[in-house]
Amino acid sequence: MTKPAIWYFDIISPFAHLALTKLDDIRAYRPVELRPIVFGGVLKAWGQLGPAEIAPKRVHTYRLATHLAEAMGVPFRFPPSHPFNPLAMLRLLTALEGDEHAVAEAFRLVWAEGRDANDPQVLGLVAIAGGQPDAVQAIGYQNVKDSLRQNTEEAVAAGIFGVPSLLIDGEIFWGVDAMAMACDYLAAPEEFLGGEMARVSTLPASVQRQL
Numbered sequence: 605m606t607k608p609a610i611w612y613f614d615i616i617s618p619f620a621h622l623a624l625t626k627l628d629d630i631r632a633y634r635p636v637e638l639r640p641i642v643f644g645g646v647l648k649a650w651g652q653l654g655p656a657e658i659a660p661k662r663v664h665t666y667r668l669a670t671h672l673a674e675a676m677g678v679p680f681r682f683p684p685s686h687p688f689n690p691l692a693m694l695r696l697l698t699a700l701e702g703d704e705h706a707v708a709e710a711f712r713l714v715w716a717e718g719r720d721a722n723d724p725q726v727l728g729l730v731a732i733a734g735g736q737p738d739a740v741q742a743i744g745y746q747n748v749k750d751s752l753r754q755n756t757e758e759a760v761a762a763g764i765f766g767v768p769s770l771l772i773d774g775e776i777f778w779g780v781d782a783m784a785m786a787c788d789y790l791a792a793p794e795e796f797l798g799g800e801m802a803r804v805s806t807l808p809a810s811v812q813r814q815l
Contacts, residue, residue, distance in 0.1 A: 608635040609786075610771040612759045613707075614643035615697070616690040618669035618682070620768040621715035623780040624708065625678055630770065630783070633790035638702035640694045641756040643767045649760040656687045672780070681718030691752075692743050693721045696730055698752045699742035706734030 609630055613620040630636050647654050655665040666682065673680030693710055700706045710730045713719045719726050724740070731739040742748050759769075763776055770777040770786050773793070777786035789796055796802075 606634055607773065608637045610637045610639050611768060612639050612641050612755075612764050612771065613768045614641060614690055615693045615710055615714055615721055616643055616687055617767045618666075618673075618680070618715055619780045621680070621711045622669070622673060622676060622678055623768045623783055624711055625676065626780065626783040629787050630790065633787070634772065636770075638697075638704060638707050639755050639759070640697045640702060640707075640752060641759045641764070641767065642691070642694060642752065645753070645756040646760055646764060646766065650765050652765070654687065679712075679716040681716065683714050683718050684720055688721055690721060692727060693730070695743045695748050695752055696727055696739060697734075698755065699739050699745070699748045700731070700734035700736060703734040706730050709733035 611623075611627060611630075613624075627636055643654065656662045666686070670680060670682070693714075697703075697706055697710060710721075710726075710733075713726050713729060714721045721727075727740050727743070728737070731737050759771075762771055762774070764771065765776075766778050768779065770782070772786060772789060775789060775796070777783065777789070
């Protein structure tokens with residue numbers, strides 16, 4: 605049985621919205637499991653700041669996402685505020701077990717229509733798309749909160765450092781711009797085992813910045 609690729613995402617990421625449109629390219633080689641995680645938890649685990657937490661990088665990131673969406677022809681509009689608290693939506697998508705239709709609807713509403721991820725109507729539409737209209741109630745369930753936390757911890761343990769990320773056979777492909785590389789890996793994984801790819805994978809560091 606072919607081991608599925610795992611796509612780790614957080615609704616807070618505009619680049620996840622764009623990468624979602626490329627998942628069919630991955631599915632040509634492997635089934636893909638959609639797994640919500642908390643980006644803030646990933647950042648904390650690695651001691652990082654998010655792009656929106658660095659003022660000039662925040663503006664650059666928003667403009668980059670907007671420009672890339674236009675170049676890709678993907679409907680795109682930022683929600684009313686960003687960053688926002690993604691936990692309600694992430695817990696809902698966790699309760700829906702990463703249902704593909706629910707995830708697609710969540711990103712469409714938040715990142716194509718620019719709606720508030722915490723709007724009860726938006727959450728309700730996502731639950732309907734997932735085939736479980738009553739799933740909104742599960743947002744407050746402890747087992748759902750625990751599952752989302754476990755997803756995040758498992759992602760970090762696997763080396764995931766950002767969203768969106770694909771995990772394929774233990775290899776990490778981070779961001780929408782790595783989707784093409786992920787397809788090349790799936791088509792010819794042996795190409796990643798030798799030559800310059802192998803050399804840079806074990807390249808030593810000659811200096812370490814003191815924090």
